[in-house]
Amino acid sequence: xxxxxxxxxxxxxxxxxxxxxxxxxxxxxxxxxxxxxxxxxxxxxxxxxxxxxxxxxxxxxxxxxxxxxxxxxxxxxxxxxxxxxxxxxxxxxxxxxxxxx
Numbered sequence: 001x002x003x004x005x006x007x008x009x010x011x012x013x014x015x016x017x018x019x020x021x022x023x024x025x026x027x028x029x030x031x032x033x034x035x036x037x038x039x040x041x042x043x044x045x046x047x048x049x050x051x052x053x054x055x056x057x058x059x060x061x062x063x064x065x066x067x068x069x070x071x072x073x074x075x076x077x078x079x080x081x082x083x084x085x086x087x088x089x090x091x092x093x094x095x096x097x098x099x100x101x
Contacts, residue, residue: 004089007089008064011092015057019053019054023054026047026054030047033047060096063092063096064092067091068088071088
């Protein structure tokens with residue numbers, strides 16, 4: 001179970017890191033867009049990509065929480081057997097691969 005818990009923690013940390021980078025880049029793009037309307041043509045599509053990255057990270061978090069909610073009892077990670085932990089990890093991987101993330 002510790003391996004699954006570590007994978008979940010690493011996954012959430014990675015998602016949070018991606019969000020932070022996308023947010024920083026989006027803020028920089030917003031500053032540039034504020035300087036001139038002409039920059040919308042060049043920077044607008046890039047800013048849209050940053051927003052898409054943020055949306056994907058939100059979806060990943062929601063899916064991970066949904067998967068966990070199905071498997072977790074009242075304690076922090078419930079009494080999940082090795083087989084259940086493997087199934088949980090495989091289910092997460094399937095959900096992630098469906099999105100092409």
